[in-house]
Amino acid sequence: MSKNKKMSLSGGDTTEKFIYKPKDLIWAKMKGFTPWPGMIVEPPLDLLSQQRRANTKCVFFFGSRNFAWIEENNIKPFEGPWKEELAKVSKPAAFRHAMADIDKYIDDPAEVDDQINESCGVPNHATEADFDKIRDAVDSDENPVDTDADANNGVVVHVVGSPDVEGSETVEGENNADSSASPTVTVATPATAKSPGKRTPKAKSVSAVSATKAAKASTTKSAQKRRISAHQTPTGANASGAPSAKRGKRVVSGGAVAGNFDGASSSSPTARRRVEVDALLASLAAKRAPNAIALLDRPVVTRPETQAIDMNSRSNTLADRDIVPSELTFGFLGLGMMGSTIVKDLIYTGHKVVVWNRTIDKCQPFVEAGAEVKDTPMDVVEAADIIFCCVSDPKGAKDLVFGNCGVLQLKDLRNKAYVEMSTVDPDTSLDIGEGIKQCNGRYLEAQIHGSRQEAADGMLIILAGGDRTVFEECHSCFKTIAKNTFFLGNVGNACKVNLILQTIQAVSLVGLAEALALADRFSISLNDIIDIFDLTSMKSPLLLAKGKEMAKGDFNPQQPLSHMQRDLRLVLNMAENLDQSMPVTSITNEVFKHTKRLGYSEHDSSAVFVRSRF
Numbered sequence: 233m234s235k236n237k238k239m240s241l242s243g244g245d246t247t248e249k250f251i252y253k254p255k256d257l258i259w260a261k262m263k264g265f266t267p268w269p270g271m272i273v274e275p276p277l278d279l280l281s282q283q284r285r286a287n288t289k290c291v292f293f294f295g296s297r298n299f300a301w302i303e304e305n306n307i308k309p310f311e312g313p314w315k316e317e318l319a320k321v322s323k324p325a326a327f328r329h330a331m332a333d334i335d336k337y338i339d340d341p342a343e344v345d346d347q348i349n350e351s352c353g354v355p356n357h358a359t360e361a362d363f364d365k366i367r368d369a370v371d372s373d374e375n376p377v378d379t380d381a382d383a384n385n386g387v388v389v390h391v392v393g394s395p396d397v398e399g400s401e402t403v404e405g406e407n408n409a410d411s412s413a414s415p416t417v418t419v420a421t422p423a424t425a426k427s428p429g430k431r432t433p434k435a436k437s438v439s440a441v442s443a444t445k446a447a448k449a450s451t452t453k454s455a456q457k458r459r460i461s462a463h464q465t466p467t468g469a470n471a472s473g474a475p476s477a478k479r480g481k482r483v484v485s486g487g488a489v490a491g492n493f494d495g496a497s498s499s500s501p502t503a504r505r506r507v508e509v510d511a512l513l514a515s516l517a518a519k520r521a522p523n524a525i526a527l528l529d530r531p532v533v534t535r536p537e538t539q540a541i542d543m544n545s546r547s548n549t550l551a552d553r554d555i556v557p558s559e560l561t562f563g564f565l566g567l568g569m570m571g572s573t574i575v576k577d578l579i580y581t582g583h584k585v586v587v588w589n590r591t592i593d594k595c596q597p598f599v600e601a602g603a604e605v606k607d608t609p610m611d612v613v614e615a616a617d618i619i620f621c622c623v624s625d626p627k628g629a630k631d632l633v634f635g636n637c638g639v640l641q642l643k644d645l646r647n648k649a650y651v652e653m654s655t656v657d658p659d660t661s662l663d664i665g666e667g668i669k670q671c672n673g674r675y676l677e678a679q680i681h682g683s684r685q686e687a688a689d690g691m692l693i694i695l696a697g698g699d700r701t702v703f704e705e706c707h708s709c710f711k712t713i714a715k716n717t718f719f720l721g722n723v724g725n726a727c728k729v730n731l732i733l734q735t736i737q738a739v740s741l742v743g744l745a746e747a748l749a750l751a752d753r754f755s756i757s758l759n760d761i762i763d764i765f766d767l768t769s770m771k772s773p774l775l776l777a778k779g780k781e782m783a784k785g786d787f788n789p790q791q792p793l794s795h796m797q798r799d800l801r802l803v804l805n806m807a808e809n810l811d812q813s814m815p816v817t818s819i820t821n822e823v824f825k826h827t828k829r830l831g832y833s834e835h836d837s838s839a840v841f842v843r844s845r846f
Contacts, residue, residue: 250309252289257310257334259318260291260302266327267318269294269310269334271344275301276352281830282846292348294337295330299351310334536789536835541572543579543601550577550690550712557582558708563616565609565632566654567594569789570680571622573687574653574713579603581712586615608637613648618705622653622680625798626660633664645673649702652677655795657731657802658724665698665723676702677723678710679730683790691715697726731806734799735817737774741796742820742840744775748782749844758783778838787835787842796837797824 252258252272260270275290276299284301291302308314319331337344564575567589575598578585585603588611589595595605606612609632613619619639623629629652633639639650650668652661652675665675676699682692694710694717696703703719710717720726751761762779765771781787800821807814823840832839 250304250307252304252307252309257338258291259308259310259314260293260300261306262300262302266324267308268327269319269330270302271334271337272307273299273348274352275299281842292344293330294333294344295326297333297344297347536787541576541597543576543597545688546580547577547689550580553690553711555581555708555712557584558705560584560617560705561586561615562709563587563606563612563619565589565612565619565621566623566628567598568622568624569684569792570687571653572598573684574620574622574680575603576601577687577690577712578709581708583709583712586612588612609639610637610641613639613642613645617647618649618651618702620651620653620678620709624654624795626654626656626802629654629656629664630660633667640667640671643671645671649674649676649699649705651675651702651706653680655679655730655734655799655802656727657806658727661727662724674699674702675723676706677726678703678706679726680714681730681733685790687713694718695720695726695729697721698723728806731799731803734796735803735814738796738800738824738837739816739820740772740775741778741837742823742844744779745782745823745838745841745844748779748841752845781836781838782841787832787839789834789836791837792833793824793827793835793837793839794833797821797828800824 254272254274256272258270258272259267261267270291270293272289273292279290279299279301282301285303287304288301289304289307290299291307292299308318333344561584562578563586564571564578565588567575567587572594575585575587579598579601585598586606587595587598587603588606588609592605595603599605604615606615621629621632623632631638633650639645642648645668650664650673652664656664656677661677665677668675677697679695680687680692681695686692690713692714694714696717697720700719718726718729720729748758748761751758758779762776762783765779766776800817803817804814804821806812807817823843824837827840827843830843832842
């Protein structure tokens with residue numbers, strides 16, 4: 233156990249310190265449970281996503297063989313005078329099973345080690361132990377110990393004994409057994425054989441370090457230089473406290489263990505340690521760059537795969553509709569998640585479509601289906617009668633209109649109409665509409681409300697505002713992609729209504745996520761909660777669908793979380809301009825922002841369950 237990072241146990245002697253490293257066997261106390269045998273391990277990737285308090289360790293529990301974060305003041309070494317008290321056989325059968333499991337591990341650790349390695353995966357990021365090695369090595373360079381003692385006459389000083397734990401209480405709800413053993417100092421020649429003792433936590437007392445320093449002061453007066461190491465009683469020590477034969481360790485200032493020695497002299501320990509430190513730093517630097525997220529305790533998540541558009545699939549709902557395609561040519565700017573689905577349906581129903589996308593490769597399936605591709609947005613405007621735009625944010629929408637090679641570069645938009653389908657705020661829509669009108673064009677905002685699946689099924693809701701004649705000319709297109717359309721009057725009204733609906737949806741999702749997270753903490757089946765919810769008057773297709781996604785952990789994007797958070801930001805900006813207080817929406821926005829920082833920006837908005845759960 234490292235001596236540099238120290239932790240005070242609750243109660244008892246405040247000078248007694250313990251530190252735990254992976255593979256240390258321990259007793260761990262979780263609230264509501266008796267002290268349980270466990271082992272310190274590197275946390276699995278899914279456990280890294282959980283919120284945890286400071287000064288916690290990842291514990292593997294024997295018997296149940298699961299993992300949890302446990303505070304260090306609720307952990308004790310497995311071996312010690314308290315073991316007999318904590319291991320009473322009168323405890324529940326599950327506890328006795330756990331004790332048998334840890335005894336089996338001590339005899340043969342292979343099975344449990346394999347299970348832990350499978351759960352945790354091969355470590356590919358810098359661990360706490362790696363940084364302990366760097367720190368210990370740097371300390372040894374700053375405070376080197378002369379190890380040039382004669383190999384035959386060198387003396388090893390061992391500090392033996394158990395720390396006094398009388399009256400201490402390190403595990404909640406349990407009293408420790410008394411112990412009167414005190415540290416003693418014995419002198420022995422360097423050991424040549426290494427004991428294959430079990431790997432168990434080693435308890436280190438501050439008083440033991442003081443005894444070591446006193447021994448060092450007395451031995452340095454002799455003609456021979458001596459090696460000094462603080463040696464702890466191993467698991468296999470006899471009743472008198474005499475340690476088994478074991479290779480010693482040299483001690484640096486502050487009691488830090490700097491490295492092993494085998495009785496042979498070292499010509500340049502400082503240089504040797506510096507080489508080891510440089511090699512370790514180089515190794516950590518190589519691993520840390522792609523895995524910095526792990527060092528920040530953020531969950532390791534994978535970005536959802538982009539789903540290729542299936543041009544051969546057809547919606548049954550769409551097939552049942554009697555749609556007569558317009559004779560006009562429709563341009564479409566942006567082939568993202570929603571845009572590509574809409575264009576596919578327009579082509580399927582016989583509309584003539586001209587497309588453009590920043591990534592030209594996305595246009596190829598539509599070319600094969602009969603669409604025409606243009607190099608710039610301005611080229612699309614020239615070739616089409618009505619131009620639709622569907623991009624991810626207000627800035628992108630403005631760039632396509634006012635930017636280089638944008639819509640307004642054509643100068644004269646006579647007999648042209650522009651339809652903004654991107655989710656934008658009212659001010660952005662008004663700016664775009666004014667620009668189109670100044671170039672003699674007609675403008676309509678047509679906000680689409682719904683998910684990707686609803687777009688594929690032709691079940692979107694269209695909220696329109698602006699030029700009524702454009703709305704009428706787009707009738708066949710709207711009938712293709714939507715189950716209902718609403719004309720709301722002036723430019724800006726449709727944007728306001730759409731953002732209000734998005735606010736209701738976002739707040740509902742966060743409420744659902746927190747409720748299911750609470751059920752999960754109670755160990756209540758999430759599927760049972762959803763089934764019961766379906767029988768209540770509160771049910772809705774949206775919440776039922778999102779609840780099922782949360783229960784399965786399936787966050788395949790139907791409506792990306794980043795888009796939902798964008799809409800909340802636009803709503804709060806509108807409210808700020810009106811001095812309208814929206815505290816619940818503000819908190820909801822923070823939940824979405826935090827989930828984005830956890831790495832779920834491109835996942836579905838139902839991924840807020842991850843933030844609520846952990």
